[in-house]
Amino acid sequence: xxWLSNIPPGIKNIFKPKDDSSDTLWSKCPGCxxxxxxxxxxxxxxxxxxxxxxxxxxxxxxxxLLYDDGAYEEIELPDPVTDxxxxxxxxxxxxxxxxxxxxxxxxDAMRAAYGTVDGxxxxxxxxxxxxxxxxMGMALGEAMLKAAEVAVEKRxxxxxxxxxxxARMQEGILSLMQMPRTTIAVQMVKEAGLPYIVFLTxxxxxxxxxxxxxxxxxxxxxxxALIGFAxxxxxxxxxxxxxxxxxQRAEFLLEKGMVDMVVSRADMKSTLSKLIRLLIKERRQxxxxxxxxxxxxxxxxxxxxxxxxxxxxKDAKKAPPLDKAAE
Ligand SMILES: [Zn+2]
Numbered sequence: 161x162x163w164l165s166n167i168p169p170g171i172k173n174i175f176k177p178k179d180d181s182s183d184t185l186w187s188k189c190p191g192c193x194x195x196x197x198x199x200x201x202x203x204x205x206x207x208x209x210x211x212x213x214x215x216x217x218x219x220x221x222x223x224x225l226l227y228d229d230g231a232y233e234e235i236e237l238p239d240p241v242t243d244x245x246x247x248x249x250x251x252x253x254x255x256x257x258x259x260x261x262x263x264x265x266x267x268d269a270m271r272a273a274y275g276t277v278d279g280x281x282x283x284x285x286x287x288x289x290x291x292x293x294x295x296m297g298m299a300l301g302e303a304m305l306k307a308a309e310v311a312v313e314k315r316x317x318x319x320x321x322x323x324x325x326x327a328r329m330q331e332g333i334l335s336l337m338q339m340p341r342t343t344i345a346v347q348m349v350k351e352a353g354l355p356y357i358v359f360l361t362x363x364x365x366x367x368x369x370x371x372x373x374x375x376x377x378x379x380x381x382x383x384x385a386l387i388g389f390a391x392x393x394x395x396x397x398x399x400x401x402x403x404x405x406x407x408q409r410a411e412f413l414l415e416k417g418m419v420d421m422v423v424s425r426a427d428m429k430s431t432l433s434k435l436i437r438l439l440i441k442e443r444r445q446x447x448x449x450x451x452x453x454x455x456x457x458x459x460x461x462x463x464x465x466x467x468x469x470x471x472x473x474k475d476a477k478k479a480p481p482l483d484k485a486a487e
Contacts, residue, residue: 189213191384207425214362214382214425219266219286222321223273226284226429232275235283237306239267240298245332253330256292264291268299269324272307274314278433280440283311286321289363293325296368301338304372308345317355317436322373326366339371346375353447355439357432360387360410360419374418378435381410381419
């Protein structure tokens with residue numbers, strides 16, 4: 161803990177720097193308002209040592225934290241058409257893209273990587289909120305599809321770290337089309353019998369929540385993360401009711417059953433590792449049991465039905481595999 165924590169709050173406020181962001185040695189915790197020595201914050205992977213508030217973690221740092229020895233290979237992502245609508249608001253979308261590419265060193269909001277987590281090969285797709293609010297456009301759709309393809313090819317689970325304001329308005333309807341496209345990417349992984357896990361980080365909202373971010377076999381969330389579709393103000397105005405305390409926060413969603421676990425950053429790797437092993441084991445057992453079950457029933461039943469095989473034979477026979485997205 162820093163020496164600043166021993167000073168009474170009144171005095172601390174007098175000496176509080178006016179512009180906290182200009183100070184690189186100290187950071188102000190948005191949770192408790194305390195000044196934290198940046199080095200302490202870095203050592204704790206951007207978690208406040210005083211109040212456990214989880215600040216944003218850079219994608220590179222998170223990947224290093226996830227993978228064994230911090231080593232991973234970056235998956236090369238396709239480069240879709242830039243600015244097909246020639247969109248312009250206050251700025252040209254093309255200029256906005258350039259600016260964000262320069263700022264983040266990334267081509268678009270999502271990156272994908274492959275490496276091992278406690279010895280098991282895992283593909284991770286990770287969103288950078290600093291790149292246009294982690295918004296979902298065509299590049300992100302391509303990134304999700306590529307990550308899914310690599311996962312299937314390598315027989316590796318796919319973990320997505322979501323952080324997004326939603327669809328990218330500069331791409332209009334094309335950004336909304338990424339909702340079904342990313343859902344297909346998820347379905348590819350699921351049909352290959354591989355685990356798909358989502359780690360929801362602060363904030364995950366809009367079309368991202370309404371597509372791949374809520375389709376995990378297991379949905380994990382970081383403490384305090386804002387997760388929702390529409391913002392609280394819009395909801396309050398629509399339903400004309402005051403929203404309960406902590407609405408749309410990870411803990412609230414856990415209580416309501418929208419999220420399976422709230423996992424602190426310190427436990428991120430160990431929890432993912434345990435879940436992946438558990439899911440792989442379960443899938444192997446299911447796969448081992450499957451041929452025998454399929455033989456005794458209809459031989460033409462979908463071979464990749466990794467749920468209970470006997471239940472909906474009629475529907476499964478008629479429906480192409482992608483129609484099972486909702487299951
Ligand atoms: Zn704090």
